[in-house]
Amino acid sequence: MASFRIERLTRASRIGVALIAAAIAVLASLPLWAGSGTIRLAVEIFYYLALAECWNLLAGYAGLVSIGQQAFVGFGGYVLAFLTILLGVPPLVALAVAGPAAAIVAVPTALLLFRLRGAYFAIGTWVAAEVFRLIALQIFSLGGGTGISLPVSVVLAISDSRAVRDLIFYYIGLAVGLGGILMVFFWLRSRQGLALTAIRDSETAAASVGIDKERSKLAVYVIAAALTGFVGALAYLEKVRISPDAAFSVVDWSADVIFIVVIGGIGSIEGPILGTVIFFVLRGLLADYGVAYLILLGLVAVVVMLLAPRGLWGIAEKFDIHLFPVQRRLRFTEAGSATPGLDPKIHGVPGRARQ
Amino acid sequence: MIEWLNIVLQGALLGGLYALFAAGLSLMFGVMRIVNIAHGDLIVLAAYIALVVVRWSGFGALESLPVVAVLMFALGYALQRGLLNFTLGADVLPPLLVTFGLSVIIENGLQEIFSADPQRLQAGRLDIASLSLGGGLAVGWLEVIVFATAVVVIAALEALLYRTAIGRAFRATSDDADTARLYGVDTRHVFALATAISLAVVSVAGVLLAIRTTFEPSIGPARLIYAFEAVIIGGLGSLWGTLVGGVILGVAQSIGIVLNPAWDLLAGHVVFLLVLVLRPRGLFPKTAD
Numbered sequence: 001m002a003s004f005r006i007e008r009l010t011r012a013s014r015i016g017v018a019l020i021a022a023a024i025a026v027l028a029s030l031p032l033w034a035g036s037g038t039i040r041l042a043v044e045i046f047y048y049l050a051l052a053e054c055w056n057l058l059a060g061y062a063g064l065v066s067i068g069q070q071a072f073v074g075f076g077g078y079v080l081a082f083l084t085i086l087l088g089v090p091p092l093v094a095l096a097v098a099g100p101a102a103a104i105v106a107v108p109t110a111l112l113l114f115r116l117r118g119a120y121f122a123i124g125t126w127v128a129a130e131v132f133r134l135i136a137l138q139i140f141s142l143g144g145g146t147g148i149s150l151p152v153s154v155v156l157a158i159s160d161s162r163a164v165r166d167l168i169f170y171y172i173g174l175a176v177g178l179g180g181i182l183m184v185f186f187w188l189r190s191r192q193g194l195a196l197t198a199i200r201d202s203e204t205a206a207a208s209v210g211i212d213k214e215r216s217k218l219a220v221y222v223i224a225a226a227l228t229g230f231v232g233a234l235a236y237l238e239k240v241r242i243s244p245d246a247a248f249s250v251v252d253w254s255a256d257v258i259f260i261v262v263i264g265g266i267g268s269i270e271g272p273i274l275g276t277v278i279f280f281v282l283r284g285l286l287a288d289y290g291v292a293y294l295i296l297l298g299l300v301a302v303v304v305m306l307l308a309p310r311g312l313w314g315i316a317e318k319f320d321i322h323l324f325p326v327q328r329r330l331r332f333t334e335a336g337s338a339t340p341g342l343d344p345k346i347h348g349v350p351g352r353a354r355q
Numbered sequence: 356m357i358e359w360l361n362i363v364l365q366g367a368l369l370g371g372l373y374a375l376f377a378a379g380l381s382l383m384f385g386v387m388r389i390v391n392i393a394h395g396d397l398i399v400l401a402a403y404i405a406l407v408v409v410r411w412s413g414f415g416a417l418e419s420l421p422v423v424a425v426l427m428f429a430l431g432y433a434l435q436r437g438l439l440n441f442t443l444g445a446d447v448l449p450p451l452l453v454t455f456g457l458s459v460i461i462e463n464g465l466q467e468i469f470s471a472d473p474q475r476l477q478a479g480r481l482d483i484a485s486l487s488l489g490g491g492l493a494v495g496w497l498e499v500i501v502f503a504t505a506v507v508v509i510a511a512l513e514a515l516l517y518r519t520a521i522g523r524a525f526r527a528t529s530d531d532a533d534t535a536r537l538y539g540v541d542t543r544h545v546f547a548l549a550t551a552i553s554l555a556v557v558s559v560a561g562v563l564l565a566i567r568t569t570f571e572p573s574i575g576p577a578r579l580i581y582a583f584e585a586v587i588i589g590g591l592g593s594l595w596g597t598l599v600g601g602v603i604l605g606v607a608q609s610i611g612i613v614l615n616p617a618w619d620l621l622a623g624h625v626v627f628l629l630v631l632v633l634r635p636r637g638l639f640p641k642t643a644d
Binding site: 123266291 | 441
């Protein structure tokens with residue numbers, strides 16, 4: 001009888017945890033030593049990170065490829081504008097409401113779109129985002145097609161000092177960025193995550209052990225919408241100006257995010273982090289060339305999809321490097337007594353197959 | 356009354372254009388189970404190719420079509436053989452994301468080359484010639500030609516699929532690519548031909564679009580959405596259903612615009628969503644998925 005233990009932390013993920021702790025310490029202290037330009041860029045990086053983690057949870061783990069997450073970014077932004085401008089709700093309270101509000105509209109949206117399968121679901125999400133945009137165009141009290149700026153009073157209600165506002169945005173942004181990562185991390189380690197992995201590996205087998213596929217997917221769709229809506233509200237609280245075309249832009253909120261995840265690595269937590277870094281470096285380098293960065297990103301994404309479908313981080317995973325311990329794996333503790341041929345890579349260890 | 360009849364008629368004729376958008380999308384999905392996200396941008400690309408051909412050769416707008424169709428056919432073959440064939444498999448993600456990447460590349464590439472300014476193909480007398488049907492009803496000749504073209508293209512595709520050897524190969528490959536290969540069908544070639552034909556149809560749609568309205572690089576995604584809605588409303592796998600879907604979409608939009616000038620697109624989407632609620636498999640479904 002072979003004895004074994006089930007292991008989650010590997011050496012790489014121990015190093016990973018240490019690296020992450022160090023990174024958090026650096027990021028938490030960033031406002032102390034960085035200029036206001038850097039701080040604002042960092043906030044943008046954080047919310048792209050959160051959006052990328054959300055999209056990755058949808059496409060990489062739940063098989064829900066969405067080209068319409070801008071629906072919830074824009075919705076969150078418009079909830080913020082509606083509550084602060086028309087109802088006089090304090091901006092930070094409105095910010096807190098945006099996420100749950102997005103989750104609520106995500107439920108009927110999902111029930112409708114889940115009637116479409118695979119690639120048709122993807123275009124369906126795009127139609128949904130278009131519908132959201134066209135409705136926003138009709139809200140004339142929020143400027144209709146031209147959009148609206150948050151009144152100075154709303155901005156001042158956060159804090160009358162610009163530096164303090166930047167600081168508040170920075171830490172909310174940091175919380176959202178890390179929150180996105182942690183949300184996916186804990187989701188994958190939970191029963192929900194096991195269910196998702198099981199569905200991904202075999203829908204039939206998953207159904208046979210009682211996993212409700214539709215419910216698992218709905219849960220992911222709603223939680224991703226909530227975080228996406230929150231990011232939208234934060235983005236437009238910081239930008240101060242909202243308009244339908246910008247808030248529901250497929251390029252800004254879906255194309256960029258999809259490229260981040262595809263290039264970094266779909267189906268891993270680390271991939272979107274790597275992808276976000278690459279995205280901002282490329283965008284910074286090509287800032288003077290207009291839309292050239294989009295063409296280049298598209299090309300890189302196509303090449304990556306063809307040559308390394310699991311993205312750049314997928315290459316690291318080939319060497320069994322995982323920074324985030326979401327897998328469980330069998331380790332045989334007594335050398336030699338292990339049953340020959342029982343390779344945990346082949347036998348169905350949850351979270352391992354096709355990871 | 357006659358006004359409403361006119362509105363419905365205009366919408367129905369517009370539906371012909373949507374059916375042309377949809378036919379190519381439907382063909383690629385039917386044969387390969389690929390949903391080509393770049394479809395709308397390829398329509399716009401065809402429109403720009405027509406623009407270049409007209410400027411360089413002095414051809415009329417409609418005369419440029421054979422040239423554009425041959426170029427797009429070749430592009431489609433190369434695209435499938437050189438790129439999309441490598442994305443096919445059990446996973447829907449690679450073809451979806453690669454065509455999404457292509458969509459962004461084409462749209463922004465066109466913007467780099469031609470700028471974001473709206474363009475138009477002049478078709479001379481055809482632009483204004485209209486046909487009186489009596490009793491106050493009148494339609495533009497161009498609209499009639501577009502609709503008739505859609506009917507001809509769909510009839511031709513049906514004939515191709517059900518009456519020719521290559522159509523049999525398409526259907527066999529669609530049903531079971533592995534078995535088709537066992538019977539000597541070169542599936543890579545069949546896939547490439549399907550995309551080539553799809554893009555030839557796209558070129559018809561693109562040229563007619565360019566004569567009918569102004570176009571700019573950014574309008575591709577909306578054309579993809581109309582095509583998609585026509586396909587879903589009509590029912591997957593049914594080309595004639597797609598024509599009906601296009602007509603329903605066109606009528607919905609032209610009624611919407613009368614109710615409120617800002618409602619045309621919204622009305623189309625609402626009808627699409629209603630079909631999704633009431634008949635999720637479309638009006639005339641033919642295939643299982």
